[in-house]
Amino acid sequence: MARMPPKMSYSQLFEQAVAILSRAGISHAEREALWILEYGLHVTRLDLLTQAQEVVNQDDCKGTLELLARRATREPLQYVLGTQDFCGREFLVEPGVLIPRPETELVVEEALACMQDIPRPLVVDVGTGSGCLAISVAGGKPDATVVVIDQSMAALQLARTNAVRHGVHGHMRWVNGDLLTPLLSRETEGKVTAIVANLPYISQAEWERLPPDVKDFEPRLALYGGPDGFDLYRRLFAQVSHVLTPEGGLVIEIGMGQIPLVEQAVSNVGTLKIANVRQDGQGIPRVVCLQPRTE
């Protein structure tokens, strides 16, 4: 039988939580301890403060200590708590699927802007992960049909669960496959209004330098983009002109310093042009909008 922890009050468990996280080198130990206690004990911060001497139920205490032990191994807090906010919605996250990042919200803004006057657009999200892009687009443009593609079945399943949670699954379709390959048929040829993509773009050199909470816990399939990080986008660029309408657009997220790689790949493929580049909050060119070349 699993050993039960000794009986503790909220404040004693909080002190222990801060000690566990501090020993593990977590920088905001007190803040994270509060979040983990709120989640693990099913209480609010106010409960923790106003009922500090309340004795914690032993099952909840055991569960919370397990969450703290996971975080102490540097597992990302979002995996431990199971959620991450993105574009004002809460997304379920789990090990095996990338945690949405705040800078990726720019992709949603750009995609919605480029199709705001187009009725019933057909949108494709390539490499959907948790579904954060597809679901945010579907929520912001309710007459859109959104096809989501991922090579990972775990990602597709999670994206579907998130879509159901946010009530947008009715106008979404799910495809397991490599980039746009499943759509390269007569049926979708020239019919897609917008493609959004946050494909893996970490280069070999960056991979070596990734912090352990990313490298050891988030999936390599979602991060590594080949020697210079741009392998997947080069292959995607060669496919997009087959599926986009002439007025369509491709909105992608890129890594720091990758604009020259975008320019080189655009020039090599010959069928696309760069329409717009957006910088993230740190001034890094992060989101690129591309359009089919018509001339």
Ligand SMILES: C[S@@+](CC[C@H](N)C(=O)[O-])C[C@H]1O[C@@H](n2cnc3c(N)ncnc32)[C@H](O)[C@@H]1O
């Ligand atoms: C950087 S993550 C992005 C996830 C999500 N769109 C986001 O912004 O948080 C890249 C995603 O692409 C998927 N992926 C990697 N290679 C792929 C491929 N060749 N075809 C389709 N999806 C791929 C991964 O499984 C992962 O879910």
